[in-house]
Amino acid sequence: MATTTPQAMPVGTILQMNRSFYEVIRATAKTVWVQELQTRTGRTPSGSWATVPIRGAYLHDEKMMYRCNPTDGFVKIGIYRAYVYAGFAW
Secondary structure: OOOOOOOOOOOOOEEEEOOEEEEEEEEOOOEEEEEEEEEEEEEOOOOOEEEEEEEEEEOOOOOEEEEOOOOOOEEEEOOEEEEEOOOOOO
């Protein structure tokens, strides 16, 4: 029987740090690999103006690896914390 390793965050999770957005492209129990996403400023479906990430559209090819604790709910990128983004994404 194959066992699966628990992931720190599911692949496809979008993280927000200040005005930057990152998508988790790979994850293990305590490590995540992220890529920075392109953003778009416009009206959301609710009618308000916002800058939102474009899922799957990466700003560049650089993949960054970070350690994280799955129970914290954030990834520390440099000296800043990137939290799980729960808003609308194009």
